[in-house]
Amino acid sequence: xxxxxxxxxxxxxxxxxxxxxxxxxxxxxxxxxxxxxxxxxxxxxxxxxxxxxxxxxxxxxxxxxxxxxxxxxxxxxxxxxxxxxxxxxxxxxxxxxxxxxxxxxxxxxxxxxxxxxxxxxxxxxxxxxxxxxxxxxxxxxxxxxxxxxxxxxxxxxxxxxxxxxxxxxxxxxxxxxxxxxxxxxxxxxxxxxxxxxxxxxxxxxxxxxxxxxx
Amino acid sequence: xxxxxxxxxxxxxxxxxxxxxxxxxxxxxxxxxxxxxxxxxxxxxxxxxxxxxxxxxxxxxxxxxxxxxxxxxxxxxxxxxxxxxxxxxxxxxxxxxxxxxxxxxxxxxxxxxxxxxxxxxxxxxxxxxxxxxxxxxxxxxxxxxxxxxxxxxxxxxxxxxxxxxxxxxxxxxxxxxxxxxxxxxxxxxxxxxxxxxxxxxxxxxxxxxxxxxx
Numbered sequence: 532x533x534x535x536x537x538x539x540x541x542x543x544x545x546x547x548x549x550x551x552x553x554x555x556x557x558x559x560x561x562x563x564x565x566x567x568x569x570x571x572x573x574x575x576x577x578x579x580x581x582x583x584x585x586x587x588x589x590x591x592x593x594x595x596x597x598x599x600x601x602x603x604x605x606x607x608x609x610x611x612x613x614x615x616x617x618x619x620x621x622x623x624x625x626x627x628x629x630x631x632x633x634x635x636x637x638x639x640x641x642x643x644x645x646x647x648x649x650x651x652x653x654x655x656x657x658x659x660x661x662x663x664x665x666x667x668x669x670x671x672x673x674x675x676x677x678x679x680x681x682x683x684x685x686x687x688x689x690x691x692x693x694x695x696x697x698x699x700x701x702x703x704x705x706x707x708x709x710x711x712x713x714x715x716x717x718x719x720x721x722x723x724x725x726x727x728x729x730x731x732x733x734x735x736x737x738x739x740x741x742x743x744x745x
Numbered sequence: 746x747x748x749x750x751x752x753x754x755x756x757x758x759x760x761x762x763x764x765x766x767x768x769x770x771x772x773x774x775x776x777x778x779x780x781x782x783x784x785x786x787x788x789x790x791x792x793x794x795x796x797x798x799x800x801x802x803x804x805x806x807x808x809x810x811x812x813x814x815x816x817x818x819x820x821x822x823x824x825x826x827x828x829x830x831x832x833x834x835x836x837x838x839x840x841x842x843x844x845x846x847x848x849x850x851x852x853x854x855x856x857x858x859x860x861x862x863x864x865x866x867x868x869x870x871x872x873x874x875x876x877x878x879x880x881x882x883x884x885x886x887x888x889x890x891x892x893x894x895x896x897x898x899x900x901x902x903x904x905x906x907x908x909x910x911x912x913x914x915x916x917x918x919x920x921x922x923x924x925x926x927x928x929x930x931x932x933x934x935x936x937x938x939x940x941x942x943x944x945x946x947x948x949x950x951x952x953x954x955x956x957x958x959x
Contacts, residue, residue, distance in 0.1 A: 545766040545923065552759040552896065555792055562792040571785075571796055578769055578776040580796035582785055631924075652924060669928045681924025682766065683900060691930040703933035704943055709759065710845075710866060710895025712934030713927035714883045716905040719917035720926030729918055 532559050532696075535593035535620070537633075538566040538583045539607035544574045545682050546599030546630040547581070553689025553705055554595070557697050565590045567612050575602050587616040595692075596624050600631025600651060600682070607636055614640040626692060628677040630685035637676070638663050646673040651681035652722050653733065667721075683720075686711060746773045746910075749807035749834070751847075752780040752797045753821035758788045759896050760813030760844040761795070767903025767919055768809070771911050779804045781826050789816050801830040809906075810838050814845025814865060814896070821850055828854040840906060842891040844899035851890070852877050860887040865895035866936050867947065881935075897934075900925060 534554055536547055547564075555562040566572055566583030573580055596617070607613050617640045621627050629637050634650040637643050638661035647664045649655070649671045659665035669680045670688045672695075679688035690711070694702035719725035748768055750761055761778075769776040780786055780797030787794050810831065821827050831854045835841050843851050848864040851857050852875035861878040863869070863885045873879035883894045884902045886909075893902035904925070908916035933939035 543766075544762050548758050548762040551793060552757075555790055562790075564793065576769060576776075579765060579778065580798070582794035582796070584794070669926065670930075680926075681922070683923045683925040683927070686897065687928050687930065694930060699931065700940075700943065703931050703939055704947065706929060706931050706933045707936070707939040707943060707947065708895070709897045710934055711897040711927075711929055712883065712894075712938065713897070713925075713929070714901050715920060715925055715927070716884075716901065716908060717913065717917050717920050719920045720924060722921070724926065725917055725921040726914075729914065729921060733918065733921065 532557065532561065532595070533590070533593045534560055534562045534595040534597065535565045535590045536562065536597045537599065537613070538564050538572040538581060539601070539613065540572055541575050541601045541603050541606060542572065542599045543601055543631060543682055544579050544581070546633060546685055547597070549683060549685025550597045550628065550630060550689040550692075552709055553686060553693055554597075556705065557693060557701065563590055563593075567610065587612060591620065592623055593620055594624060595626045596620055596628065598629040598633035598636050599685070600629070600633040600635070602632070604632035604635045605639060608639055617642060624675065626675050626677055628679075628688065628692065630679045630688065631681050634658055634663075634678045635661075637678070643676060646676055647671050648673065648676065648678040649680045650678065746771065746775065746809070747804070747807045748774055748776045748809040748811065749779045749804045750776065750811045751813065751827070752778050752786040752795060753815070753827065754786055755789050755815045755817050755820060756786065756813045757815055757845060757896055758793050758795070760847060760899055761811070763897060763899025764811045764842065764844060764903040764906075766923055767900060767907055768811075770919065771907060771915065777804055777807075781824065801826060805834065806837055807834055808838060809840045810834055810842060812843040812847035812850050813899070814843070814847040814849070816846070818846035818849045819853060822853055831856060838889065840889050840891055842893075842902065842906065844893045844902065845895050848872055848877075848892045849875075851892070857890060860890055861885050862887065862890065862892040863894050864892065
């Protein structure tokens with residue numbers, strides 16, 4: 532079972548690492564980070580680099596594809612190579628997945644038309660503009676397409692997918708070993724729960740690259 | 746405000762990325778990944794590489810230190826360089842922090858003696874063996890020493906620390922932007938909550954490197 536995690540300049544690190552940490556230890560899993568060119572890719576704020584060990588061409592038939600998001604996700608599609616690769620590998624994947632605005636990358640590549648899917652709360656309207664039934668749910672399964680909401684939701688998606696693939700007992704073991712017993716010190720993790728003025732502030736200015744508070 | 750995140754061969758990726766994603770966007774933050782030698786470091790199961798942009802010697806006075814864990818954390822101390830660096834920078838840090846078995850690295854470097862601290866649930870006894878008041882709490886503040894439990898708890902630690910550093914409003918903004926509204930599909934994230942037989946199975950075999958289910 533090959534799991535391909537897509538990297539591109541400006542990706543959000545936790546978008547990739549949530550699914551990675553929950554899926555890469557599944558029995559029989561072989562995980563590979565893939566990008567247009569192998570080598571180092573910087574994250575959205577430029578302070579982290581991860582390596583892509585393989586080029587898109589080297590990963591032709593992954594069983595699972597994971598597409599992380601970015602504040603500037605559509606930049607990943609500039610050369611056309613990522614969209615072409617996604618459309619190609621999607622013909623044979625068992626699961627095609629995304630976290631955060633990774634769903635915009637899937638949708639802009641033509642893979643989510645008419646399907647239910649989610650994204651970061653700030654981008655749900657943009658997702659709908661691709662003919663997607665956009666929902667604010669945290670993890671959405673529609674046939675083999677699995678999408679997760681903003682950044683940290685990839686952990687929940689990874690565990691749900693681990694359960695579908697390997698059964699509840701394995702998924703529970705993974706949850707126990709990563710000690711995923713969340714105790715956030717605030718209750719501000721969704722636009723419904725955060726203070727209204729904070730939500731309005733962020734709705735007013737789309738986050739692009741760089742520091743959130745710069 | 747310089748934030749130094751330590752990398753070493755075999756680190757657990759989410760241990761580093763939880764604090765990274767919650768702290769690196771703080772106002773005025775400059776984040777640097779640091780290791781004995783700059784360059785690529787492989788994670789615990791060998792399928793992910795992150796880059797250290799700086800050597801230990803190049804990061805002499807960080808304000809915040811983050812030490813991620815590993816199933817084989819003490820291997821990070823083999824040459825003595827990491828312990829020497831931690832003891833040195835700790836003299837001037839504002840916060841010295843760890844996630845998961847990163848607390849074993851701090852403790853083995855002599856920095857947690859007599860303090861309250863936490864670790865991954867499988868390693869609480871080992872932590873106590875260093876003269877630490879070991880507790881199973883998820884995030885523990887003792888003066889400037891902040892320790893978090895297993896792997897995913899670094900997200901909770903990062904948010905708590907963001908609040909101390911920059912105030913509740915900034916921390917809530919970060920939580921909202923990473924959409925940290927956890928909805929795990931199982932309730933197995935701690936030894937108290939997971940099925941007892943799964944807990945016993947993992948207590949019986951300490952996880953070293955490689956795939957959990959190999």
